[in-house]
Amino acid sequence: MRKNDVIIVGSGVGALQLAVHLPTQLNVRIITKSYINNNNSYLAQGGVAAAVAPNDHPYLHYADTLEAGRQINDHASVYQLAEEAPRIIEELRRFHCKLDTNDINELQLGKEGAHSQARIVHGGGDQTGASIVDCLLNKISSNVRVNENELVYDLLVNEEGRCYGVKTFDENEEVHTLTAPHVVLATGGCGELYTFTSNSIQSTGEGIALAYWAGAKVKDMEFIQFHPTLLYTNGKTRGLITEAVRGEGARLVDDTGNYLMDGVHPMGDLAPRHIVAQTIFHSLKNNHPVYLDLTPVPNFEQRFPTVAKLCRKYHFTNKVPVAPGAHFLMGGIETDQRGSTSVPGLYVIGEAACTGIHGANRLASNSLLEGLIYGKRLAHYIKNQKREFNIKLVPKHKPPVNLPSHRLPEIKEIQGQMMENAGIIRHEKSLQRHLSWIESFKLDQWLRVDFAKLSKKQWTTIAMLQTSLLITRAALERTESRGGHYRSDYPFESENWVREHTVQCIKEMRGNYEPAKS
Structure with missing residues (x-):
């Protein structure tokens, strides 16, 4: 069997971009818990933001990103991203990625919320993610092997604190161990922690838990973006309606026909997502349904074939009922600008x-853009590292522990509790109630067990509880409202928090937690 030089966990745009740009003399293994194209990237409708229009500039893209992020972004990193974006688009075109163009082969550019310019490059109308994923899959070389339907359940960390491999369950729940000097998590977000979500069913947040258990720092977990417009019928969300639909003229209306966002924000229906989502949420809480009026959108069926198909499936035409759902995690595992964590080798x-x-x-x-830029950037870094694997392959000693006798919650219970207590609107009382609920399952005892003794479902539940706990603790710590984090007991932004972040890290042994504010 060939030795692995790089293990990539996940198969979205960031993972594939990394695999494409790694040197072909490296042996690369992609491990994905489902099929290679079953991920959030493939579902992405909107597009890739880039200042490629003659009247646009990376600085404007940078300024819009800071305004949406409520100024606590890393400014230098944002500017580098905006500056590199046009080159990434040029590369996709060289790769013959199917991006939408006009009759003279100029890119068609859409406009989305909080953008001051039309700068959204899209493919297949509203199938941009699929266009890019298919393009990158076609560029994968023979040095890349793919393990589908295989779940990474633990990271191997030696006594020196270095990550050197992974342990997995295959589709028959048999255990495997794989080693490599470079282990990359590209596992996506955690939308499946919530009842309402736009995410793939695979987005359970276990990558966050894996890195946390391995000793990596986790940052800003309170910041969850809820997309304003998911099709909503019979008490359930049924799929995403991309923001680009509003960019082409669709309007949000309430049950009396009034435009919902008039007087709420100067950008109206294209206000930043957290503002639109919170406005819709308040209307629904007051028993006033909200609809997206599609009639102003020219050539709707042609421009948005995925959304049109979704609307037809549920028998909606001109006015579509909508509700917000968990969409994107702004926080996560703290990294530097090449993707390195606080754990060497990870x-x-x-x-x-x-x-x-x-x-x-x-x-x-900005999400597909981030994956494309950081995937390529990390590939360049790994390419310049020594290939020799002189790492001590001895894991930390963990004494055997019996399985706890108490039950774990059902996944639907976690989703319901998160939606109710740590969702769009938060409060100290609800967050404390949720924290007590999570702690009632004695997570620390489960974390001392050899995970190989668990079923995939048990392990997934434990990982979801862990990530839920990280979100809840961070939301309790940040005593203000900012962006995707809204506290009804602290409804305004605070100057005390403008340069502060919530950071959580684990001590020597799984189950001993050390939250810290930085």
Whole structure:
């Protein structure tokens, strides 16, 4: 069997971009818990933000990103991202990615919330993620092997604190161990922690838990973006309606026909996502349904084939009922600008990473862009590292512990509790209630067990509880409202928090927690 040089956990845009740009002499293994194209990236409708229009500039993209992120972004990182974006688009075109153009081969550019310019590059109308994923899959070389339907349940960390591999369950729940000098988590976000979400069913946040258990710092977990417009019928959300629909003229209206966002924000229906989502949430709480009026959108069926198909499936035409749902995690595993974490040998890219790009609220269509830029950047870094694998392959000693006798919650219970107590609107009482609920399952005891003794479902539940706990603790700590984090008991932004972040890290042994404010 060939030795692995790089293990990539996940198969979204960041993972594939990394694999494409790594040197072909490296042996690369992608491990994904489902099929290679079953991920949030493939579902992404909107597009990739880039200042490619003659009247646009990276500085304007930078300024819009900071405004959406409520100014707690890492400014230098944001400017580098905005400056590199046009080159990333040029590269996609060289790769023959199917991006939408006009009759003279100029890119068609859409506009989305909180953008001051039309700068959203899209493909297949509202199938941009699929266009890019398919493009990158076609560029994968033979040095890359893919393990589908395999779940990473633990990271191997030696006595020196270095990550050197992973342990996995395959589709038959058999255990495997794989080693490599470079382990990259590209596991996406955690939308599946909530009842209402736009995310793939795979987005359970386990990458955050894995890195945390391995000793990595986790940052700004309170910042969850709720997308304003998911199709909502019979008490359930059924799928995403991209913000680009509003960019083409669709309007939010209440049950009396009034425009919902008039007088709420100067940008109206294209206000930052947290403002639109909170406005819709308040209307629904007051028993006033909200609809997206599609009639102003020219050539709706042609421009948005995915959304049109969704609307037809549920028998809606001109006015579609909508509700907000969990969409994107701005926080995550703290990394530097090449993807390195506080654990040597462990890297994170994409939504699971907290790079400082998004601040308190992600600017629309910066997510695919981030994955593309950081995937390529990390590939360049790994390429320049020594290939020799002289790492002590001895894991930390963990004494055997019996399985706890108490039950774990059902996944639907976690989702319901998170939506109710740590969702769009938060309060100290609800967060404390939720914290007590999580702690009632004695997570620390489960974390001392050899995970190989668990079923996939048990392990997934434990990982979801862990990530929920990280979100809840961070939300309790940040005593203000900013971006995707709204506290009804602290409804305004606070100057005391403008340069502060919530950081959580674990001590020597799984189950001993050390929250810290930085």
